Amino acid sequence: xxxxxxxxxxxxxxxxxxxxxxxxxxxxxxxxxxxxxxxxxxxxxxxxxxxxxxxxxxxxxxxxxxxxxxxxxxxxxxxxxxxxxxxxxxxxxxxxxxxxxxxxxxxxxxxxxxxxxxxxxxxxxxxxxxxxxxxxxxxxxxxxxxxxxxxxxxxxxxxxxxxxxxxxxxxxxxxxxxxxxxxxxxxxxxxxxxxxxxxxxxxxxxxxxxxxxxxxxxxxxxxxxxxxxxxxxxxxxxxxxxxxxxxxxxxxxxxxxxxxxxxxxxxxxxxxxxxxxxxxxx
Amino acid sequence: xxxxxxxxxxxxxxxxxxxxxxxxxxxxxxxxxxxxxxxxxxxxxxxxxxxxxxxxxxxxxxxxxxxxxxxxxxxxxxxxxxxxxxxxxxxxxxxxxxxxxxxxxxxxxxxxxxxxxxxxxxxxxxxxxxxxxxxxxxxxxxxxxxxxxxxxxxxxxxxxxxxxxxxxxxxxxxxxxxxxxxxxxxxxxxxxxxxxxxxxxxxxxxxxxxxxxxxxxxxxxxxxxxxxxxxxxxxxxxxxxxxxxxxxxxxxxxxxxxxxxxxxxxxxxxxxxxxxxxxxxxxxxxxxxxxxxxxxxxxxxxxxxxxxxxxxxxxxxxxxxxxxxxxxxxxxxxxxxxxxxxxxxxxxxxxxxxxxxxxxxxxxxxxxxxxxxxxxxxxxxxxxxxxxxxxxxxxxxxxxxxxxxxxxxxxxxxxxxxxxxxxxxxxxxxxxxxxxxxxxxxxxxxxxxxxxxxxxxxxxxxxx
Numbered sequence: 165x166x167x168x169x170x171x172x173x174x175x176x177x178x179x180x181x182x183x184x185x186x187x188x189x190x191x192x193x194x195x196x197x198x199x200x201x202x203x204x205x206x207x208x209x210x211x212x213x214x215x216x217x218x219x220x221x222x223x224x225x226x227x228x229x230x231x232x233x234x235x236x237x238x239x240x241x242x243x244x245x246x247x248x249x250x251x252x253x254x255x256x257x258x259x260x261x262x263x264x265x266x267x268x269x270x271x272x273x274x275x276x277x278x279x280x281x282x283x284x285x286x287x288x289x290x291x292x293x294x295x296x297x298x299x300x301x302x303x304x305x306x307x308x309x310x311x312x313x314x315x316x317x318x319x320x321x322x323x324x325x326x327x328x329x330x331x332x333x334x335x336x337x338x339x340x341x342x343x344x345x346x347x348x349x350x351x352x353x354x355x356x357x358x359x360x361x362x363x364x365x366x367x368x369x370x371x372x373x374x375x376x377x378x379x380x381x382x383x384x385x386x387x388x389x390x391x392x393x394x395x396x397x398x399x400x401x402x403x404x405x406x407x408x409x410x411x412x413x414x415x416x417x418x419x420x421x422x423x424x425x426x427x428x429x430x431x432x433x434x435x436x437x438x439x440x441x442x443x444x445x446x
Numbered sequence: 447x448x449x450x451x452x453x454x455x456x457x458x459x460x461x462x463x464x465x466x467x468x469x470x471x472x473x474x475x476x477x478x479x480x481x482x483x484x485x486x487x488x489x490x491x492x493x494x495x496x497x498x499x500x501x502x503x504x505x506x507x508x509x510x511x512x513x514x515x516x517x518x519x520x521x522x523x524x525x526x527x528x529x530x531x532x533x534x535x536x537x538x539x540x541x542x543x544x545x546x547x548x549x550x551x552x553x554x555x556x557x558x559x560x561x562x563x564x565x566x567x568x569x570x571x572x573x574x575x576x577x578x579x580x581x582x583x584x585x586x587x588x589x590x591x592x593x594x595x596x597x598x599x600x601x602x603x604x605x606x607x608x609x610x611x612x613x614x615x616x617x618x619x620x621x622x623x624x625x626x627x628x629x630x631x632x633x634x635x636x637x638x639x640x641x642x643x644x645x646x647x648x649x650x651x652x653x654x655x656x657x658x659x660x661x662x663x664x665x666x667x668x669x670x671x672x673x674x675x676x677x678x679x680x681x682x683x684x685x686x687x688x689x690x691x692x693x694x695x696x697x698x699x700x701x702x703x704x705x706x707x708x709x710x711x712x713x714x715x716x717x718x719x720x721x722x723x724x725x726x727x728x729x730x731x732x733x734x735x736x737x738x739x740x741x742x743x744x745x746x747x748x749x750x751x752x753x754x755x756x757x758x759x760x761x762x763x764x765x766x767x768x769x770x771x772x773x774x775x776x777x778x779x780x781x782x783x784x785x786x787x788x789x790x791x792x793x794x795x796x797x798x799x800x801x802x803x804x805x806x807x808x809x810x811x812x813x814x815x816x817x818x819x820x821x822x823x824x825x826x827x828x829x830x831x832x833x834x835x836x837x838x839x840x841x842x843x844x845x846x847x848x849x850x851x852x853x854x855x856x857x858x859x860x861x862x863x864x865x866x867x868x869x870x871x872x873x874x875x876x877x878x879x880x881x882x883x884x885x886x887x888x889x890x891x892x893x894x895x896x897x898x899x900x901x902x903x904x905x906x907x908x909x910x
Contacts, residue, residue, distance in 0.1 A: 220864075220865075248861060248864035249865075249870070251865075252865055253867050258865050260865075263862065264856070265859075266859055267883070268879065268884055269877070269883070274866070277866075277872065277876065278866035281868060282866075289869055320880065320883075321880075341867070
């Protein structure tokens with residue numbers, strides 16, 4: 165492995181099971197800060213599972229492999245040993261495909277807790293929160309940049325939000341938390357063309373040279389302002405092929421037939437996973 | 447650890463204590479007569495048992511009536527200020543806690559100024575104050591011992607006539623032995639902005655039998671906050687509160703009433719509370735219940751004049767082996783009235799919460815709009831909540847609905863919040879605070895809202 169001169173998120177030979185069924189079957193991925201990677205693949209190939217495993221969802225069991233944060237000087241931090249909130253405080257972020265609602269908790273109050281913790285990783289509950297005045301100034305300025313109505317911050321977290329509002333709320337949180345590494349899980353799904361364009365521009369503005377971003381998407385529009393350094397294709401729980409931005413365009417235009425034909429083993433795994441999922445749901 | 451202060455020689459609620467109480471009483475003869483009547487009634491009654499529908503979910507087996515009686519006055523009247531009686535409900539600079547309140551207030555809001563303060567310890571008045579500016583407007587507030595005789599015309603028609611003093615052993619005990627009680631009268635069209643604060647404290651093993659009577663004249667407005675504090679923890683000497691609250695909202699009046707029950711977890715709490723709301727009067731009545739070993743509370747609202755409106759809120763949080771029972775009644779006696787009850791409870795450990803609610807609509811009460819809802823959040827597998835809504839409708843043109851839910855904190859919500867850097871505990875506390883927010887949103891006094899939120903937030907432990 166090349167010795168990184170910048171911080172990297174390194175996923176090595178990652179195997180993940182849910183309810184005893186293996187979903188990821190050896191994923192390798194390395195993202196440096198400032199890089200944009202696209203992750204594409206058919207439904208059920210394991211893209212969201214990778215996001216959840218990186219963030220530490222308790223239902224996603226890592227059976228082997230590692231996820232590490234590697235500092236510029238080569239120091240490695242084992243992400244798997246951390247609780248999800250410790251991962252967030254270490255600079256990892258997941259924009260949820262389907263964010264949870266928390267009725268009764270205003271987005272602003274939620275974000276104030278989040279921002280305070282992420283910026284003061286050692287903070288214990290009950291310690292001072294970021295001063296309200298400073299927080300509000302920053303929140304209003306970020307919402308302005310994202311063309312969001314400030315009234316939005318007073319609403320309860322994702323409670324009664326439309327699909328588009330939820331995604332915008334996720335982008336706002338990304339902007340406020342400024343993680344080192346972010347996984348954006350279909351942040352474009354459920355949005356109309358204009359909203360996707362706005363999301364794409366927003367992510368580009370937030371990201372910059374400081375953030376490593378893994379964009380999970382079925383479409384290429386979100387990549388319009390976020391040209392991926394690499395595009396990865398996931399099939400049957402593995403990344404089977406990686407390429408440049410042209411690969412994303414190809415998959416968007418032509419689908420996954422070429423991929424399935426080229427990687428029969430992964431295609432068979434995909435089929436087996438589909439069948440077993442069907443058996444479970446019956 | 448703690449030794450009981452109840453020695454075998456401690457007075458009980460018996461004839462000897464009663465005669466001593468009457469002998470030392472400053473009350474007018476008509477109030478003493480009511481006491482005597484209640485005492486006679488008490489002597490004919492036994493403790494309620496589980497055959498009584500209101501008490502069938504209340505376990506009184508460990509309640510020893512003879513262990514309780516009038517308590518001596520506290521050694522130092524000065525306990526009132528810093529210790530036991532510091533009003534939790536109003537302390538601190540709370541405005542900066544919530545984004546919405548911060549947005550609402552141009553500059554930080556300090557603790558509310560109080561229009562009057564009344565405090566009692568173990569059934570003895572230790573503080574009795576009213577802002578002279580309010581007194582000049584004809585407002586009467588303070589100790590019943592001092593004010594019933596001087597203002598019989600204001601209080602006599604209502605004193606122990608709103609609640610049924612003879613309906614059970616506890617009600618009769620309260621009516622016979624009430625002490626350190628507070629009364630409030632607000633004259634017609636007088637609007638008081640500053641809350642009036644009443645706090646009852648007890649020492650470990652102490653007893654409180656205080657009564658509260660609030661009378662609002664036509665078009666009058668007021669905010670009343672009542673609090674309880676003290677007593678011993680579970681397993682110790684505990685304490686006993688046997689109280690009563692009577693509310694009369696005159697025509698077109700507006701009363702905001704908040705009762706925060708925050709006893710230590712060894713205290714037996716029995717309270718009978720009833721409000722009468724006259725024509726176009728409005729009542730916003732919020733109960734917060736955090737403490738006590740066992741609570742049995744009757745909270746009744748009677749809408750007796752056309753267009754009367756009552757909003758009833760309940761915020762309950764139980765833990766350990768606490769057992770809280772609430773019987774509520776929304777009684778529509780007049781047409782075109784509205785009542786809206788929302789009780790929300792969160793239960794930890796092996797605690798139990800019972801809500802039994804009734805909307806009763808008399809034949810005359812056409813165009814009634816009645817609603818009741820109870821939501822419970824179960825924070826432990828061993829906790830138990832019972833929601834028993836009921837409707838009893840004799841009119842034919844009404845809209846009455848009820849609902850009840852029981853749920854758990856969703857693990858996906860916790861994960862979502864953790865993914866944003868909140869610890870699992872912090873996330874759980876936020877989710878529970880959010881659960882109560884729907885009630886808090888209805889409470890128009892920020893300090894009260896924040897105090898309840900904070901009291902509840904500090905109680906929530908890690909959810910397993």
